[in-house]
Amino acid sequence: MGVSVDEAVSTGPVRDHTPPARRFGGRGRSVLEIALLTVLAVVMLFPVLWMIETSIKENRDVYAIPAKFFDFTVTLDHFKDVFVASGGRSALSVSFLNSVVVAGVSTVLATVLGVPAAWAYSRFAVKAKKDQLFFILSTRFMPPVVVVIPIFLMYRQFGLIDTKLGLILIYTAFNVPFTIWMMKGFVDEVPAEYEDAAMLDGYTRLQAFWRFTLPLLLPGIAATAVFALIFSWNEFVFAIFLTSSDDVRTAPPAIAGLIGGTTVDWGLVAAASVVFALPVLVFAYLVRKHLVAGVTLGAVRR
Amino acid sequence: MSDPVPLTTDHPGQVASATPPAPGRSRRLSDRGLAVAFISPALLLLLAMSVFPLLWALYLSFTDYSATRGGPAHFVWFENYTAILTSAQVHLRALTTLIYVVGAVALQTVLGFAIAYLISRRTHGRGLLTTLFLVPMMLSQVVVGLFWKFMLDAQFGVINSMLGSLGLGQVEWLTRQRTALISLIVVDTWQWTPFIMLIALAGLTAVPKYLYEAASIDRASEWFRFRTITLPLVWPLLLIAVLFRAIEAFRLFDLVYILTSGGPGVSTETLSFHVYKVAFLGFNTGTASAYGILMVLVVIVLTQLYLRYLNKLKED
The missing domain is CATH 1.10.3720.10 (MetI-like)
Known part of the structure; x- marks a missing residue:
């Protein structure tokens, strides 16, 4: 069972029946705790709010000193600039499209490769199963800056530098370990007896998997795919070292490239960041039940 | 029975003995084949994209290779x-x-x-x-x-x-x-x-x-x-x-x-x-x-x- 945010909500208060603390009054302490939480929440959320605010400010308000918190002129120009450049699509919007393609295809591939493997690891007594699984997870922990050196040479050999296919391959490779670990948890939750029963009815093991287990796994597959999508979407190191042209570059290096010049259009950076981050937040909200498992790469589920 | 594929063994919790085996091939063997067929693509990808690059880096780490200079790499050991x-x-x-x-x-x-x-x-x-x-x-x-x-x-x-x-x-x-x-x-x-x-x-x-x-x-x-x-x-x-x-x-x-x-x-x-x-x-x-x-x-x-x-x- 994954401990989820929802579950954290639905369980009652931890200490319903305890007597109020003796030193503080129970109420005073509660007020103090709420105040503390509010302050912390404001600190945590302020940068996000500031980013959104900057993205809808006019340029002179963006650079105003002292900073303007409320009385600024609202404009959507920055968002327009993200998508439209003078006479056509902007380089940024192309990079967003590239990101959609690369993240999408690599997620599909990782799912197609990872889900059957997870099922096999869950159902069959594979030799040295634990070692294999740990090996798989540890490949995900390799420092990307180190891995990218030989990958760069390898891609140069095969002509994969600065191609979407190259990025898709490497993203698939780093999402497969996650998919296997995450999906194995979901497969473990589906009783193997379902398949055994189907096989008694004359189905082969493969048919039993396809017709009975897979449909039950669909919600888990969706959640896993969403996480893989987020990981690929946010990835930066491989993208910046393995691609260079505007036609191939994904959004993270493209957005980072906005601060390369002598003057930085922070309004545009903010708008691009908002456009880039919004889908992630929406998707993350959709899979909030599985966040604990997702962010630990499928390792922690209780 | 010989064991052609060393990767897997049969499922321990099998209740297969309760049913007559499908004609032509034993379910055991198909389980094993299935496990290999399902696991090996993922493992191969990891080998190609994670293990092989690291091994290559390991080899390069013993040489004076430079990606720009090109030319053959000389072994310099440690x-x-x-x-x-x-x-x-x-x-x-x-x-x-x-x-x-x-x-x-x-x-x-x-x-x-x-x-x-x-x-x-x-x-x-x-x-x-x-x-x-x-x-x-x-x-x-x-x-x-x-x-x-x-x-x-x-x-x-x-x-x-x-x-x-x-x-x-x-x-x-x-x-x-x-x-x-x-x-x-x-x-x-x-x-x-x-x-x-x-x-x-x-x-x-x-x-x-x-x-x-x-x-x-x-x-x-x-x-x-x-x-x-x-x-x-x-x-x-x-x-x-x-x-x-x-x-x-x-x-x-x-x-x-x-x-x-x-x-x-x-x-x-x-x-x-x-x-x-x-x-x-x-x-x-x-x-x-x-x-x-x-x-x-x-x-x-x-x-x-x-x-x-x-x-x-x-x-x-």
């Missing part, structure tokens, strides 16, 4: 390794990385656990609070880095603006040696405190209520309950979160690249960033590979620790 292990530059980066990892992970752990504890004591609005607190963690490091760079800007950054209206002095956050590393730690803490919080919260809500009830019958003090019930039960999970963060922090590259590019001077150059400079700006591919292999060794040790605790947690 020269690259001794050069790196004895380099004062590398020692400095290792120290920077250590300060960063310890500082950031310690801050995140304390803050994250505190927030989780406070949230777990609330009755209402827990879902909303948790969701709000989790936002920074889901953002890309690029977005986080860019945004803090803007906020920490010495001239028109909002942080200095706020300090100014409080009557405090301006701080050059990213362009002074000492404050730059602190800024890096603060930004990383801002982003990853939610991670620790999320996992600590999972641990805290899993503590059985009856333990607290029993303790309150015994009139145990709050601190005593925290120390003897809450902490021991949450600690194993928290430790995994901490190790996970430590590995991630050790690999850190994106944030340094965006926020400070290692500067001012080399005050925020982590090991990852230094490897990048050696490999892609200095083009000493051989040296960079040796450097990378040494980093991989550290990651492997940390990962082994992580997996060991994970295993322990799963067995309990």
Whole structure:
């Protein structure tokens, strides 16, 4: 069972029946705790709010000193600039499209490769199963800056530098370990007896998997795919070292490239960041039940 | 029966003996074949994209190969390794990385656990609070880095603006040696405190209520309950979160690249960033590979620790 945010909500208060603390009054302490939480929440959320605010400010308000918190002129120009450049699509919007393609295809591939493997690891007594699984997870922990050196040479050999296919391959490779670990948890939750029963009815093991287990796994597959999508979407190191042209570059290096010049259009950076981050937040909200498992790469589920 | 494929054995919980085997082939064999067919594509991809590159890097680390100069690589044996292990530059980066990892992970752990504890004591609005607190963690490091760079800007950054209206002095956050590393730690803490919080919260809500009830019958003090019930039960999970963060922090590259590019001077150059400079700006591919292999060794040790605790947690 994954401990989820929802579950954290639905369980009652931890200490319903305890007597109020003796030193503080129970109420005073509660007020103090709420105040503390509010302050912390404001600190945590302020940068996000500031980013959104900057993205809808006019340029002179963006650079105003002292900073303007409320009385600024609202404009959507920055968002327009993200998508439209003078006479056509902007380089940024192309990079967003590239990101959609690369993240999408690599997620599909990782799912197609990872889900059957997870099922096999869950159902069959594979030799040295634990070692294999740990090996798989540890490949995900390799420092990307180190891995990218030989990958760069390898891609140069095969002509994969600065191609979407190259990025898709490497993203698939780093999402497969996650998919296997995450999906194995979901497969473990589906009783193997379902398949055994189907096989008694004359189905082969493969048919039993396809017709009975897979449909039950669909919600888990969706959640896993969403996480893989987020990981690929946010990835930066491989993208910046393995691609260079505007036609191939994904959004993270493209957005980072906005601060390369002598003057930085922070309004545009903010708008691009908002456009880039919004889908992630929406998707993350959709899979909030599985966040604990997702962010630990499928390792922690209780 | 011979065993042509060494990868798998038959399923131990098989009830297959209850049914007559399908004509032509035994189910056992098809299970084995199925396992191989399902697992090997994924493993092959990992071998090609993770293991093979690392082996190649291992080979290059013993040579003086340079990606730009081209030409054949000459074997130099352990020269690259001794050069790196004895380099004062590398020692400095290792120290920077250590300060960063310890500082950031310690801050995140304390803050994250505190927030989780406070949230777990609330009755209402827990879902909303948790969701709000989790936002920074889901953002890309690029977005986080860019945004803090803007906020920490010495001239028109909002942080200095706020300090100014409080009557405090301006701080050059990213362009002074000492404050730059602190800024890096603060930004990383801002982003990853939610991670620790999320996992600590999972641990805290899993503590059985009856333990607290029993303790309150015994009139145990709050601190005593925290120390003897809450902490021991949450600690194993928290430790995994901490190790996970430590590995991630050790690999850190994106944030340094965006926020400070290692500067001012080399005050925020982590090991990852230094490897990048050696490999892609200095083009000493051989040296960079040796450097990378040494980093991989550290990651492997940390990962082994992580997996060991994970295993322990799963067995309990």
